[in-house]
Amino acid sequence: MLARVELEVRHLRALCAIADTGSVRKAAVQLGMTQPSLTTQLRRIESTVGGLLFTRSQHGSHPTPLGHSVLSRARPIIAEMAALVAAARDAAVGVGGLRLRIGSIGSRAVTGWLRRIHRRLPDTDTTIHIEVSSNTLLQLLATNQLDVAFVHETAGFPLNVPEGVERRVLIAAEPRFVSLSATHAAAARPVIPLADLAGDPWIVDPTADDEATALRRAFMAAGLDPRLLHVRDNTTAAELVACGEAVRPAAPTADPVPGTVIRPLSGDPLTTQLSLASRRGSLPLRELDALYADLTAAYVDVAGASAAYRSWLDRKGSPLLPSAGSR
Incomplete structure (x- = not known):
C-alpha cells in the first residue's frame, strides 16, 4: 500500500515538474530521469486519468484545463507528503537526536570523509546516498532530502543548481x-x-x-x-x-x-570542478566549515595515494599535497 502511495506521489511530482519548467526535457533533468522515461510516465498518467494533461508544441508543454485541475489538487498533496516524510524521519531519529544526511558522487574520498565525520560526531546518525548524477544530488538537497552533497561539474557544462543551494569549491579543475x-x-x-x-x-x-x-x-x-x-x-x-x-x-x-x-x-x-553543496542556512556555518575540512583532508589522502596523480600535481606545482611543487 505504502509503495503504491509513493509511486502515485512521484507521478504527481512529475506533473508539477513539467508544469513548472514548461518542458518535458527540462523536467526530466530536474527529476534525474531520461526524457523518454518521463514521456512514457506522462502517457501512463494521462491514460489513467482519461485525458490529455499537457499540450505539446515547439514552445514547450502547457497544462490543458484538465491538467490545471489535476495540478491544483496535486500541489497540496505533495506538500503534505513532504511534511509527513520529514516528521517521520525526525521521529525515527528520536526526540532531541542528531542527524546528518550526506550525498556524494562516487569517489575514493568518501570512505575517509565518513570516517572523519564519525570520529568528530560520534553521536550523530549519519547516512550516505551515492549517485552518479550531481544534478540529482542537487535536487535532493533542494527538496530537503540531503543536508550536504559532494558534487562535480564538468568544465563547460554547468550544473542545474536550484535556488537556495550553494556550493563551496574543493578543487577548481580536477583532471580526468x-x-x-x-x-x-x-x-x-x-x-x-x-x-x-x-x-x-x-x-x-x-x-x-x-x-x-x-x-x-x-x-x-x-x-x-x-x-x-x-x-x-x-x-x-x-x-x-x-x-x-x-x-x-x-x-x-x-x-x-x-x-x-x-x-x-x-x-x-577533460576537467571537473569538485565542490561541497548545501542548502542556504540548513547547517551552522561552523559545521559546514568542519565538513568541508573533513572532505578536503580525505581527498588529500587519496590524491597522495595515487602515484600518477602525485606526479601530475608536482608538474603543475599544485599546493594540494606537501610534495607538490617541490621540483
Missing part, C-alpha cells in the same frame, strides 16, 4: 585521466595524447551528467571522432578495459583494477 589495459600500446607512456586513443572505443556512463558530451567535444576539438560505448555497470566496464576492448575516463584518485593502468591525458582536455 584515462583507464586502459596494462597491455595497451600507450600504457607505458607517463602522459598519453588523446590522438593515441582515437581508435579505441571509449566507455561512458549514460547516467553521468554530460560525460559523453564532454568527451565528444574534447575529441572534436582535436579533430577526432571517437566511438562511444554506453555501459552503466561498473564491473562490466572495468572488465572490458582490462581485456583491452575499450578505454574509459577515470578520476585521478581512482585505484586501477587488476590488468589496467590509469594515466593523465596530454593537455588535460
Whole structure:
C-alpha cells in the first residue's frame, strides 16, 4: 500500500515538474530521469486519468484545463507528503537526536570523509546516498532530502543548481585521466595524447551528467571522432578495459583494477570542478566549515595515494599535497 502511495506521489511530482519548467526535457533533468522515461510516465498518467494533461508544441508543454485541475489538487498533496516524510524521519531519529544526511558522487574520498565525520560526531546518525548524477544530488538537497552533497561539474557544462543551494569549491579543475589495459600500446607512456586513443572505443556512463558530451567535444576539438560505448555497470566496464576492448575516463584518485593502468591525458582536455553543496542556512556555518575540512583532508589522502596523480600535481606545482611543487 505504502509503495503504491509513493509511486502515485512521484507521478504527481512529475506533473508539477513539467508544469513548472514548461518542458518535458527540462523536467526530466530536474527529476534525474531520461526524457523518454518521463514521456512514457506522462502517457501512463494521462491514460489513467482519461485525458490529455499537457499540450505539446515547439514552445514547450502547457497544462490543458484538465491538467490545471489535476495540478491544483496535486500541489497540496505533495506538500503534505513532504511534511509527513520529514516528521517521520525526525521521529525515527528520536526526540532531541542528531542527524546528518550526506550525498556524494562516487569517489575514493568518501570512505575517509565518513570516517572523519564519525570520529568528530560520534553521536550523530549519519547516512550516505551515492549517485552518479550531481544534478540529482542537487535536487535532493533542494527538496530537503540531503543536508550536504559532494558534487562535480564538468568544465563547460554547468550544473542545474536550484535556488537556495550553494556550493563551496574543493578543487577548481580536477583532471580526468584515462583507464586502459596494462597491455595497451600507450600504457607505458607517463602522459598519453588523446590522438593515441582515437581508435579505441571509449566507455561512458549514460547516467553521468554530460560525460559523453564532454568527451565528444574534447575529441572534436582535436579533430577526432571517437566511438562511444554506453555501459552503466561498473564491473562490466572495468572488465572490458582490462581485456583491452575499450578505454574509459577515470578520476585521478581512482585505484586501477587488476590488468589496467590509469594515466593523465596530454593537455588535460577533460576537467571537473569538485565542490561541497548545501542548502542556504540548513547547517551552522561552523559545521559546514568542519565538513568541508573533513572532505578536503580525505581527498588529500587519496590524491597522495595515487602515484600518477602525485606526479601530475608536482608538474603543475599544485599546493594540494606537501610534495607538490617541490621540483
